[in-house]
Amino acid sequence: MLFLDLLADGVVTGCAVGVVAVTFTMIYSTTRVFHVAHAGIYTVAGYSTWFLTTRGLPFWLAIICSIAVCAAVGALIQHQLYTRLARRDAPPLVLLIASLGALVVIQNLMAALFSPNILQIPADWRVLTVGIGSIRLSMPQILLAVSSLVIFAGLLAWSRYTSLGKRTRAVAANEFLAEITRLEPRRVYITVMAIASGVLAVPGSLTALDHGLQPYTGTLVLLTATIAMIAGGMGNLFGAFVTSVILAALQTTSTLVIPGQWSIAATFGLFVILMIVAPTGLFARRPR
Amino acid sequence: MSEPALLDVKCLVAGYGNKTVLHDVSFQVMPGKVLTLLGHNGCGKTTTLKAILGLNDRAKGEVWLGGRRVDQEPVSARVAQGLRLLPEGRGIFATLTIGENLDVVADRNCRVPDSRIGVQEVLKLFPALAGRLSTLAGSLSGGQQQMLALGLALLGSPRCILLDEPSIGLAPNLVERLFDMVREVCRSAGVGAVLVEQNVSASMKIADHVTILNNGAVVFDGSPDEARESNFWHFF
Ligand SMILES: Nc1ncnc2c1ncn2[C@@H]1O[C@H](COP(=O)(O)OP(=O)(O)OP(=O)(O)O)[C@@H](O)[C@H]1O
Numbered sequence: 101m102l103f104l105d106l107l108a109d110g111v112v113t114g115c116a117v118g119v120v121a122v123t124f125t126m127i128y129s130t131t132r133v134f135h136v137a138h139a140g141i142y143t144v145a146g147y148s149t150w151f152l153t154t155r156g157l158p159f160w161l162a163i164i165c166s167i168a169v170c171a172a173v174g175a176l177i178q179h180q181l182y183t184r185l186a187r188r189d190a191p192p193l194v195l196l197i198a199s200l201g202a203l204v205v206i207q208n209l210m211a212a213l214f215s216p217n218i219l220q221i222p223a224d225w226r227v228l229t230v231g232i233g234s235i236r237l238s239m240p241q242i243l244l245a246v247s248s249l250v251i252f253a254g255l256l257a258w259s260r261y262t263s264l265g266k267r268t269r270a271v272a273a274n275e276f277l278a279e280i281t282r283l284e285p286r287r288v289y290i291t292v293m294a295i296a297s298g299v300l301a302v303p304g305s306l307t308a309l310d311h312g313l314q315p316y317t318g319t320l321v322l323l324t325a326t327i328a329m330i331a332g333g334m335g336n337l338f339g340a341f342v343t344s345v346i347l348a349a350l351q352t353t354s355t356l357v358i359p360g361q362w363s364i365a366a367t368f369g370l371f372v373i374l375m376i377v378a379p380t381g382l383f384a385r386r387p388r
Numbered sequence: 389m390s391e392p393a394l395l396d397v398k399c400l401v402a403g404y405g406n407k408t409v410l411h412d413v414s415f416q417v418m419p420g421k422v423l424t425l426l427g428h429n430g431c432g433k434t435t436t437l438k439a440i441l442g443l444n445d446r447a448k449g450e451v452w453l454g455g456r457r458v459d460q461e462p463v464s465a466r467v468a469q470g471l472r473l474l475p476e477g478r479g480i481f482a483t484l485t486i487g488e489n490l491d492v493v494a495d496r497n498c499r500v501p502d503s504r505i506g507v508q509e510v511l512k513l514f515p516a517l518a519g520r521l522s523t524l525a526g527s528l529s530g531g532q533q534q535m536l537a538l539g540l541a542l543l544g545s546p547r548c549i550l551l552d553e554p555s556i557g558l559a560p561n562l563v564e565r566l567f568d569m570v571r572e573v574c575r576s577a578g579v580g581a582v583l584v585e586q587n588v589s590a591s592m593k594i595a596d597h598v599t600i601l602n603n604g605a606v607v608f609d610g611s612p613d614e615a616r617e618s619n620f621w622h623f624f
């Protein structure tokens with residue numbers, strides 16, 4: 101059953117994209133920065149894990165280190181770039197351009213340090229497959245799906261129930277009030293960037309393990325994630341994740357009826373139609 | 389004057405960019421008293437309150453709170469020492485529930501040894517909020533939102549609250565209730581208040597002292613009775 105295989109493949113990819121979309125949404129709704137450099141973090145994750153495993157670290161330990169590396173890079177971007185610009189009252193467009201700049205720097209730095217060619221993370225078990233009914237999934241795919249769902253659920257629970265999560269939502273809702281009630285928005289921004297960047301290391305590394313890694317692949321992932329964020333209803337974490345899965349599944353299954361090189365164009369076409377029909381997104385909260 | 393002032397603002401200058409909005413504004417708030425700050429639209433009332441809290445980066449002059457000079461300290465330090473602002477518009481976190489609103493602010497402001505007003509005290513003050521802790525704050529009525537906003541401003545150990553037009557959008561009887569509450573909190577806890585208002589008649593009822601601003605300068609400073617007899621009263 102080719103359709104089921106493609107669907108499973110799409111859902112797995114969609115889970116990874118979903119984590120990107122959810123964290124991107126978290127960052128956008130809290131800091132109001134359209135943080136395209138997030139794609140760079142995804143790339144850094146892959147290279148960091150590749151580097152550490154080629155130096156002899158076991159894969160799981162390399163991922164844990166990559167989480168720390170990504171969290172640090174994210175916090176650094178917030179603290180050294182966005183906060184500085186915000187202090188000078190930079191408008192959103194300037195922040196977006198700064199973020200684009202950071203993305204280009206990160207991608208080219210990875211290309212310069214690790215070569216622009218495809219690299220493969222050394223781990224023999226990555227070719228093992230597991231059959232579920234008629235579908236066969238590789239080990240990295242299964243880990244990717246499971247870890248993404250766990251991260252997604254974890255982020256939802258974190259945002260809803262922990263005191264830091266509530267504080268983050270408060271800052272997102274009313275930054276001025278947060279400032280005058282000592283919620284310290286600037287610190288919250290850095291924390292959110294660290295968390296959102298850190299968890300990205302898991303799908304970033306696992307995708308790299310599955311497909312090999314190249315400096316510029318993160319961009320397309322982010323593009324899909326951005327669409328998912330908007331189409332899912334801005335600021336809605338659940339909508340962002342589910343829409344990511346739907347989009348990715350559509351992209352893979354559409355290759356059955358249209359040539360593969362058109363699948364991305366088809367997804368984006370669908371996005372345009374959706375935005376005309378439902379401009380506030382699929383899962384937008386109803387205005388009261 | 390025998391009793392020392394709770395809040396002492398001396399020669400406050402503030403503005404935006406290269407435009408100076410406040411020129412040498414000075415006034416004093418006594419413990420447990422309400423100072424009503426009046427003035428036309430755009431005369432600098434909001435700017436005054438923000439500058440006192442440290443939210444105007446062009447502010448100069450002195451701000452003393454309880455005998456301690458605070459004008460060089462960051463906003464969060466001034467808030468920690470008891471300066472509170474009920475901002476213009478709705479001072480609530482609209483996408484959080486009432487309970488979450490109170491929790492996040494209490495979490496940061498009530499865990500100090502001298503904290504007097506916790507979530508329970510606020511709920512006692514505003515029983516209307518108590519039964520609806522899991523309601524989204526943004527779906528409350530204007531009056532209830534303003535009560536929540538005042539509750540948030542009171543959490544912890546407030547010493548002087550700055551209220552920026554709290555009556556906007558409220559029915560007259562609600563305004564009266566809200567103001568009575570403000571006065572009650574001030575009297576019972578020795579908290580000072582600066583009340584900026586468009587609703588002159590209601591705010592004069594609870595005023596212990598009146599300051600009138602015009603074009604960023606203090607043109608009158610005295611008791612409510614003196615204010616009514618002054619040359620500036622025809623302003624309103
Ligand atoms: N962010 C700002 N940037 C530039 N100018 C500002 C800013 N905020 C206020 N002003 C100007 O400063 C002056 C005083 O404004 P302020 O908000 O303090 O007035 P106000 O007395 O509170 O008025 P209102 O009764 O309408 O609330 C006005 O002329 C206004 O145009």
Ligand SMILES: [Mg+2]
Nearest residue numbers: 433434435476
């Ligand atoms: Mg004002």
